[in-house]
Amino acid sequence: MAKMSFSLILLSLTTILSLISTLHAQSAPAPAPSGxxxxxxxxEKAGQYTTFIRLLNQTQAGNQINNQLNNSNEGMTVFAPTDNAFLNLPAGTLNKLSTQQQVQLVQYHVLPKYYTVQNLQTVSNPVRTQATGQDGGLFGLNFTGQGNQVNVSTGIVDVPIYNAIRKDFPLAVYQVDKVLLPVEFTQAKAPAASPAALNGTKSDSSDNNKTPDAPAVANGSGKMSVGFGMVSCIWLMLCYLV
Structure with a gap:
């Protein structure tokens, strides 16, 4: 009887230990992908981002992102416009951009830090992007949100952040259904017109700096005055001698 009880206890302990081991294996996090x-x-794996991938390759921004991700502790956040987002742009928008503006456009969709959706709801706006200069005053993004919904705004484009294509540190990739056009692209200042041009008249600096000419003296009247003076002088001398 005692041997049977001991066997039952041993069997129960073995079963419990096996169950604990199984549960621990199921709850352990999956190993991170290598490489x-x-x-x-x-x-490419997610699909529907052909145009954005082409821009990443043309501008070399894709290689820059990969290098920074694999050599930084800050991580990165990418907002990926779908192919439909590019199709909805006015015709010729991308072709009208200079090479520098195409680089800035791609970099504008990248934050040099890893953000979760919850992080984006509490950031201090505007948030720096890869296109932001050293002064930090240009090419920033603004985020507003409530609950699980977050919107990103450029100043001329406002769009919700939808699907998280990837959300594991060090890279978060979020889908956006509009291209994030920076307001800086629409703020190119035209050269200021001169007051004369606004009035419809021409401005000639050489005319303004020219001194007025002295009034011309009539040559005939000058000669007559000299001749009359000489006659008067001779007449007075003759009168004195007489």
Whole structure:
């Protein structure tokens, strides 16, 4: 009887230990994928980002993102416009951009830090992007949100952040259904017109700086005055001698 009880106890302990081991294996996090992160590979796997991938490759921004991700502790956040987002742009928008503006456009969709959706709801606006200069005053993004919904605004484009294509540190990739056009692209200042041009008259600096000419003296009247003076002088001398 004692041997049977001992056997039952041993069997129960074995069963419990086996169950604990199984539960622990199921709850353990899956190992992170090996190899360096590749932003274009992630977007290709997700589909519907052909135009954005092309811009990443043309501007070399894709390689810059990959290098920074694999050599930084800050991580990065990418907002990926869908192909439909580019199709909804006015015709010729991308073709009208200079090479520098195309680079800035792609960099404007990248934050040099990893953000979760919850982080984006509490950031201090505007948030720096890869296109932001050293002074930090240009090419920023603004975020507003409530609950699980977050909107990103450029000043001329406002769009919700939808699907998280990837959300594991060090890279978060979020889908946006509009291209994030920076307001700086619409703020190119035309050269100021001169007051004369506004009045419809021509301005000639050489005319303004020219001194007025002295009034011309009539040559005939000058000669007559000299001749009359000489006659008067001779007449007075003759009168004195007489």
């Amino acid at each position: 360096p992160i590749n932003i274009t590979g992630i977007l």
